[in-house]
Amino acid sequence: MKYKLLIAYDGTDFSGWQVQKHAPSVAQTMQDRFKALFNREITLIGASRTDAGVHAMGQVATFSVDLPVDTLQMMHAWNDALPETIVIRSLEQVDDRFHPIYGVAQKVYKYRFFLERPLPFNQAYGWFFRYCLDVHLLHEALQLFVGTHDFRSFCTGIDMGENTVRTIESIELFQENAQGSWLIIVKGPGFLRHMIRRIVGASFDVASKRRITVAKLKSILEERDPEQALTNAPAKGLCLESIVYKK
Numbered sequence: 001m002k003y004k005l006l007i008a009y010d011g012t013d014f015s016g017w018q019v020q021k022h023a024p025s026v027a028q029t030m031q032d033r034f035k036a037l038f039n040r041e042i043t044l045i046g047a048s049r050t051d052a053g054v055h056a057m058g059q060v061a062t063f064s065v066d067l068p069v070d071t072l073q074m075m076h077a078w079n080d081a082l083p084e085t086i087v088i089r090s091l092e093q094v095d096d097r098f099h100p101i102y103g104v105a106q107k108v109y110k111y112r113f114f115l116e117r118p119l120p121f122n123q124a125y126g127w128f129f130r131y132c133l134d135v136h137l138l139h140e141a142l143q144l145f146v147g148t149h150d151f152r153s154f155c156t157g158i159d160m161g162e163n164t165v166r167t168i169e170s171i172e173l174f175q176e177n178a179q180g181s182w183l184i185i186v187k188g189p190g191f192l193r194h195m196i197r198r199i200v201g202a203s204f205d206v207a208s209k210r211r212i213t214v215a216k217l218k219s220i221l222e223e224r225d226p227e228q229a230l231t232n233a234p235a236k237g238l239c240l241e242s243i244v245y246k247k
Contacts, residue, residue, distance in 0.1 A: 033081040040068070052239045116180030137214070141203035146170060148163055148165065150224050201230055
């Protein structure tokens with residue numbers, strides 16, 4: 001039987017979603033706890049390979065197992081065995097044809113940052129930017145990336161022959177609360193490694209007026225050169241919010 005999971009996790013202490021040989025990952029932790037609980041080995045396939053330190057509210061994953069256990073009982077027992085940093089939000093049986101990577105209509109990522117020193121229990125989930133920042137200029141810089149572009153200048157670990165054209169449907173910027181918390185919401189069908197963090201970091205370079213102008217940022221996008229000395233926004237501000245699939 002094939003199952004679909006909706007998972008939330010705090011990525012602070014993990015090396016990312018994907019299983020790695022010598023570092024703790026979300027997928028490996030879940031697989032290990034499942035085996036210890038049900039004496040079955042499973043392989044989780046996730047929709048997004050979130051990087052080290054990146055959080056999720058809506059990661060989607062699948063696995064297959066022959067286990068005569070009710071899905072609700074399985075979810076509760078598995079959740080009880082997981083660390084507090086990982087929560088299975090839902091678990092359901094799905095058709096064998098469903099694959100979490102294919103048929104994605106839209107992924108939604110949120111990037112949180114603070115312009116005032118955050119409270120201790122918030123600091124792990126956003127970037128505290130200590131310098132002066134022009135939010136209107138930040139919005140202008142972010143809008144450069146909306147649409148279909150070759151994002152080779154704003155990704156990491158890409159082979160020369162790999163397709164780096166992606167579409168960003170929208171980027172929103174708004175103040176979350178009066179305590180200096182802000183959100184950048186990025187929507188699109190798919191993203192490259194470090195793409196959102198590099199876009200955010202470069203836009204901060206523009207908005208803080210420390211390095212480059214909007215015009216220079218536009219030329220960097222058009223140059224399609226990944227060897228750019230631009231800021232890569234910290235991972236802790238990024239969260240995979242949700243994934244929408246085509247019907």
